[in-house]
Amino acid sequence: MSDIIAYKKDGVIIDTQSYDASRDAGASEILYDNSKDALEVIRHSCAHLMAEAITALYPGAKFFVGPAIEDGFYYDFRVTKENGEKLGENDLETIEKKMKELVDAKLDITKTCSTKAEVLAKFKNDDLKQEVLKRIPEGEVSIYSQGNFEDICRGPHVPNTKFLRFFKLTRVAGAYLGGDENREMLTRIYGTAYADKASLLEHIRIIEEAKKRDHRKLGNEMKLFTFDDEIGAGLPIWLPNGARMRSKIEKILFVVHRRRGYEPVRGPEILKADAWKISGHYTNYKENMYFTNIDEQEYGIKPMNCVGHIKVYQSELRSYRDLPLKFFEYGVVHRHEKSGVMHGLFRVREFTQDDAHIFCMPSQIKENVLEILSFVDNIMKNFGFEYEMEISTRPDKAIGDENVWAVATNALKEALDENGFKYGIDEGGGAFYGPKIDIKITDALKRKWQCGTVQVDFNLPERFELGYIDENNEKQRPVMLHRAILGSFERFIGILIEHTAGELPFFIAPTQVVVVPISESHEKYAKEIQTKLRNLEIDSEIYSKNESLNKRIRTAEKARVPMILVIGDSEVENKTVALRDRRARTQSQLGLDEFLDLTQQKLKEVNF
Template sequence: MSEVIGIKYQDKVLDLATAQEMGVSGEEVVFDNSSDSLSIIRHSCAHLMAQAIKSLYPEAKFFVGPVVDEGFYYDFEVGSKISEEDLPKIEEKMKELAKSGFTISKTTLPREEVIARFRDDDLKMAVISKIDSPTLSIYSQGDFEDLCRGPHLPNTKLLHSFKLTKIAGAYLGGDESAKMLTRIYGIAFADKESLKHYLFQLEEAKKRDHRKLGNEMGLFTFDEDVGAGLPIWLPKGARLRRTLESLLTQAHIIRHYEPVRGPEILKSDLWKISGHYQNYGENMYFTEIDEVEYGIKPMNCVGHIKVYQSSIRSYRELPLRFYEYGVVHRHEKSGVLHGLLRVREFTQDDAHIFCKPDQIRDEIVSIVKFAQRIMDSFGFKYEMEISTKPEKSIGDEAVWEISTQALKDALSSCGIPYGIDEGGGAFYGPKIDIKITDAIGRKWQCGTVQIDMNLPQRFALEYIDEDNTAKQPVMIHRAILGSFERFIAILIEHFGGELPFFIAPTQVIIIPISSEQVEYANELRDKMLSLGAYAEILSKNETLSKRVRTAEKQRVPMIIVLGEKEMQSKVLPIRDRREKSQYELSEDDFLKLVETKMKEVSF
């Protein structure tokens, strides 16, 4: 535990857990906005929120109140209906209780005594049933108490920089067949300035929400008749995807990747061999054909393995790099679906590389540089993290160690600092996660690179080595964007809908003032199309000002308003949203500018 989170006691700083075990309150609590400190602050604040709810709604019963990435929450059951409008009232009660300065104390009791204490509380009994320990701890503050491991801050007066952010429903224990509880989320920091910055960021995030902007820009939609988590791409969104795919395809070709395509549904026997059936089956969709079970693919790796097995392979062919924009389906619970960021059907920019063990390092280095090129093209700041063997895994320990070290060596050779996520790897191998930071400082999980020596073994993959013996190749799983859906959502929010010229679904909107300029507008559009850019013409029977507002709402990089003068002179007035300026260019110079902008980025 960090030394800055604790209680000053006899010229020492005791960590909170030790201090509370010793019954020491101390004169001064020392903490900051480090991750360890925030975890304690936020968990203490969760209990403060529960105390406030209990004070306002005496019949309330509480389930769990953990710390999560976005702050903290508490799940509870209450007889009254609580809505968003009630959050300020609960927050005010929290402030009142915090100022009261209740001592937060810990008591450890035998399991039987705790069961007797909460016998009439079904939610507490549900919590106790999940804890395998002969003793249980209870944290108390004022007239409120709850089961908790802790540690907590020693006094409620230390909680002063918090905000309740939203309310939602949540199934008891995440079980969709169980009853629905109320969940309130909140955030807390060590100081008011950090809270103020976070709330500003939250408001900015609302403005940039890809669901809102995607609707305004006409990119995609969702339809209840189709099903939750299944995006429908409208023409402009499909153009955006097509452009991204085209740039990525050219980048794959020059890096000697070969396009392949596997089926979207495979016999379950294959998923059993791969281990997905046993380790990932709850996230898959299954069906039966001719009394044989099939699984809809959640990943593309098994199809690419079958491509590899379609021919006898020689060491001279390796490395073999296969790529596919593969459509996959995963069973996500309805409560976690979120626009394009979390869907049930999505398309991965997937690739699998089959290589010799002594080629691993060079392949990983090449992938990392490929990823850097893409992230730099969009101006993203990014970081790398290596995820190691999880608790639920397959394969020999020695294989995991070799694979993990290969990833570390590759990043070190590129001079890239990296973090370690202990136990965060895939069940079949360690991985590198590429995490990007957007314009308002949020971090997003994006691409991933995974070394896999287990699937080649399970499918008995071989190549003939130069000594004419059969050897097992190494398989590298690689997705740089992660998925087109998620990456596009991140792009929209990062740029606030103001997408760069080269990737925008529409580069220019042309607005003819009258019907006399429509023919010239069509000529301009066709010339742009021949350069790989796209132009729309707004010639509806509406006022000029309304058409200009419509164009601006679509956030296109450039707007051109054509009148008689412009048609005769071939000098175009450009409203450049990206440059935040207005200027005039001859038609020839404008087309040269468009051509340059369309070619200024390549992966």
């Protein structure tokens, strides 16, 4: 039987150091395994194990916070090595070695409790501990100790370091103190831990594979996008290859939106601050926005497209017969992201949403939510993604009456429940103006990514006094559904690159065909092929540089072009092509018309 490492009662994990059989009667056992609760305890404890190892190796180190996170743990701390250098990736192996020694020592992890005043006095000379204590309310404060290390912590932790045998430190990063970019940059080390070796090795394999698939690396190799310090951080520049790929996705989605009854609209990218005050963004989202002054009037650059679409709705009188009204836009938005959290295309300061807003009667909420979910299912299946859904409820920072929130949240739950959809609940994860369904896709490495969203909003129609005339000729308030399927083109493309390892589906590949003429005499036929492909809306390039045939083929391979055509005397004479199909991993000789038909079949393999 596995060891008990903690307990759980009323949704709260209680470690063995805190467990009281008489007080905590009815608590369930958490065993030493890879369950979610067990891993939370193991990983939190492993963060402390790492901190103890760092303390032993670098006695001057001071520690801020070290929580468990979704797939591991981290610790933020201040340290400088004896030679004055900061810790780097090369130091992880040394820290791991010391951690293993501490595991073998089988040190008990103990808990003591004191008043906040006593703990403040105890750590009066440690500025980072003082920062931690500022964030803790008055009352009892717990300290966990093991060996020569102790830290302020609420737990939970395993009872002994012997349970921390299977771990790996993954990377070193910088982290601003308390997430404030105006404060000191601390060192952060990430790691992960499991209850068995096999699970750890599989996680390490995935990390190594993720490095190979990193969209920043592949984006550079495939010449899709770039970033430039002279332009600014978090502002992607789309190169021709990336712009071609992106435009194909946009074109497909445009056609599907129109087929589903959406009307294209476009709002301005900068609006008077007054509009953002009405919407609630000024109060609840201002720190994420950019503002400027024009003619002594304050303006805000839009972080969302909803206000522009509201103004489209208000442009004329609406009847119940007009509803639902569906407006969509590839809306460029700007959000202030801290420099420490930006990451390739995943977190940027400018991005484009495949955004839509549906204005409908309350009685139409369910049918429109279901139509959106049908849309989501179609898009995700065509891109090869599995997905799951999660309902996010009212956050602490929210606008609107709680009863209105309850009605909106129940509308989402009813739509999912009545149609047998499985979903999770993210308490407090909703937008400030309404609850939402988040669409989380799973990639080839089993990582989950939040992309699309469906939000029910009674608040903005109220704030902007939207209305429609009902069948009794009386004014009523519509409901506003906010909806994005990809989330943003930037983030989705980054995920898609990593999901496919750059082997993008034929229908959106930036260059779908490369034609490689063996010699100059074959270039005329190569151009003829390119013209025919262009007429079929297939993007192609001719590789005719003064390089060896093998090098040109290798260049096309590195660019992950789906189809490579080699053209020589036989092909010119017989109007054929020598095809190398990267996706099918085959080589064949086809007539030119037969090959052109094949490209059209490839485009029809998806059904949007």
